[in-house]
Amino acid sequence: MYPKKWKSAVVAAVAAAGLAGNVVASPTSTSTSPAPVTLTQGVVHGTSTMLADTTVNKYLGIPYAHATRFEKAISVGASGADIDATQWGDKCPQTNTGSAAMLDGEVDDSEDCLFVNVYAPETAASVGNKTVLVWIYGGGLQTGNSGRAEYDGSSFAANQDIILVSFNYRLNVFGFSNSPAIAAEDTNVGFWDQRLALEWIYANIGAFGGNRDSIVLMGESSGAASVDRLVVNPPNVPIHGAIMQSGQASVSASADHTGVQKWTELATAVKCSNDDAAAELSCMQAVNATVLQQTVEQLSLNFFPVNDNITQSGTPLVDAIKEGGKGAHIPLMVGTNAYEGSLFVAPYLQSAIDASGNVNTSMLATTIESFGILPDAISGVVKPFLDSLLLISPSHLLMSLSTIVTSLIFKCPAKEVAHAHLYASDMPVYRYLYSATFDNTQQGHLIPALDITNIGAYHSAEIPIVFGTYSVYDSVSPSTEDQKALSRVMQTHWADFAKNPSNPGFEEWNRVSHSHTHDMACFGCDAAPAGIKSMSEWEIDGDCLLFDTLLKADKPLFK
Incomplete structure (x- = not known):
């Protein structure tokens, strides 16, 4: 179990990961409007944008469910009403326990936050049968939302001819209350939101030109961990492939089992503590949402899911192997960044x-x-170890510690998940390493006082490259030609996998094999700074012989 200050710092870093709100600009929309889309719940009126001379239709902030606080959401009902889908809906309440101000301030907080966004090629509705790539955002399950410029799916729609869908889900105490009055199977309402959103997508995406039988999941950080959970415990919607960027929910070096304790601490602080759990819950449902948010932040509380064996398994990796692969037998893409830590x-x-x-x-x-x-x-040798690293330089100290964190929390777990999935399902597994750095995305993460001018391919650095939204950082410095070229390469590989997960036709990216040889790809490596090169797992996984001994199949540290 990690102390509060560690969890707070992790959550703060996750919240900061790729957000950099001061440099993110809103997507540029044209004045034209696409044809409205008629759904059972109403008539959806969207907007459109031009990208590379291609029109993309965007339907933003479509409600998919309504919820009472701490309870499972209910799907929206039938209606003939007009739905304004020209801008992102409000984000779910955020609790920032690790920094002074929220970074993703593009949309407001609201408990009425369960919205879905659809980015579709202009011809999708008339042609139909488009691949559907569903994005699940990260943020440590404490922060995050789909209404961010970096997550704009227009580039995927324009350049890859696929439909990208994103959605909001509840977070922190609002999504994972741990109230003793709520049954375990009903506690993880944030995960139930995700499943409800997928059901909405399956039921409605055909009206936008999507093929509901060609849905592929994609997530980063805790979004990738959510994808992992949906693979291990599949939803009531057929999923045909999964992409997990810098996250998983199968193994961890530690776990957090203090949810009820945190709930009690919060209830006491807002004067709702009661020996009658039902009365306590009712009181907490009546507390002003802002008061709850502020109190959570003041107490540095982070709320995580429970093991209900429906939305989250207690021992997912063990179960996947011992039970002959209880999860979805689908192709998988999994990867990490060179210096996540x-x-x-x-x-x-x-x-x-x-x-x-x-x-x-x-x-x-x-x-x-x-x-x-x-x-x-070994606790007594930590300081001498740090001193030895610092003798070289502060940068060497940073990168050495970052390598340890990367291996323990990201890289080695990714290796375990990749091979466990291969054992359990015998389906294709593609693993990657992202290693590129660019000046405009590095700014804001550097430490000038220590002359640290590059922190490597940090956690979330790949997101604007994959989404083709790197221009949001142009206000820092112009995007480079290598940056643009690498984005085209990576996005195309992601889209090719989504279109045909079983056989994406990669030329320099072989499937993971138990021989660990020529079985992964590196994007942005020195040998191919603007492209891809083939590599072997054994080139990077040597330290996993040590770190694997610290991993256990339990609740993931990195939510």
């Missing part, structure tokens, strides 16, 4: 700078030891 380590390093401008390794060592991961036998 730098986004999480950098704030600790910055906070350890003393008055003289040097890194206080004693302070840093105390913080690391408090995480509770390290065996007691």
Whole structure:
């Protein structure tokens, strides 16, 4: 179990991952409107945008469900009403427990937040049968929303001729209350939101020109972990492939089992504590949402899901193998960034700078030891280890610690998940490494006081490249030609996988094999800074021989 300050910092880093709200611009829309789409729930009126001389129809903020606080949502009913789908809907209430201000301020908070967005090629409705790629955002299950410029699906629609769909789901205490008055199978309402959204997509995507029998899931960070859960415990909707970027929900070095304790602490703070659990729940449902948010932040509480064996399994990796693959037998793409951990380590390093401008390794060592991961036998060597790294440079210290975090929380678990899926399903598994860095996306994550001018391919750095939304950083510095070229390459590979997960036709990207040889791809590696090169798992997984011993099939640390 990790202490609050670690969880808060992780959540803060996750919330910051790829958000950089001060540099994200809203998508540019044209004045034209696409033909309305008639659904059972009403007539949807969208907007359109031009991208590379191609028109994309966007239907934003379509309600898919309504919910009472802490309870499972209910699908929207039939209506002949007009639905304004010209802008993103409100995001679900966010709880930011690790930084002073929320970074994703593009849309407002509201408990009326269960909306879906559809980005479709102009000809999709008339031609039909388009592949449907469904995006699930990350944010540590505490923050995040689908209404972000970086998540705009227009490039996928314009350049890859597919439909991209995204949606909001409830988060933090609003999505995973852990109230003792609620049965375990009804507690993870944020995950039930996801399943309800998928049911909406399956029922309605045909009206937008999508093929409901060609739905592929894609998520990053906790969004990837959500995809993993949906693979292990499939929804009532056929899924034909899954893409997991920098996240999984199968193995972890530690777990959080303190949900009820946190609920009680929150209830006490807002004067709802009651020996009668039902009365306590009723009181909590009546508390002003902003008061709940502020109190959660003041107490540094992070709320995570429970193991209900419906939306989240207690031992998913073990179950997938022992039960002969209880999950969906579908093709999988899974990958990590070269320095995922730098986004999480950098704030600790910055906070350890003393008055003289040097890194206080004693302070840093105390913080690391408090995480509770390290065996007691080696806790005494942490400071000498940090000192040895710092002797070279602060940058070397940052990148070395980042490598450890990357391996323990991202890379080695990704390897385990890839091979477990291969064992269980014998379906194609494609694994990748993202290694590119660009000046405009690095800004905001650097530590000038320590002369750290590059933190590597950090957690979430690939998102604007995959989505083709790198231009949101042009206000920092112009996108480079390598950046644009790499985006075309990666997005095309993602789309090719979505269109035919079993046989995407990759030329330089072989399937994962148990031989660990020539069985993965690197995007943005030195040998191909604007493209892809084939590589072997054994080239990068050597340290997993150590870190795998720290992993267990339990609740994931990285939600």
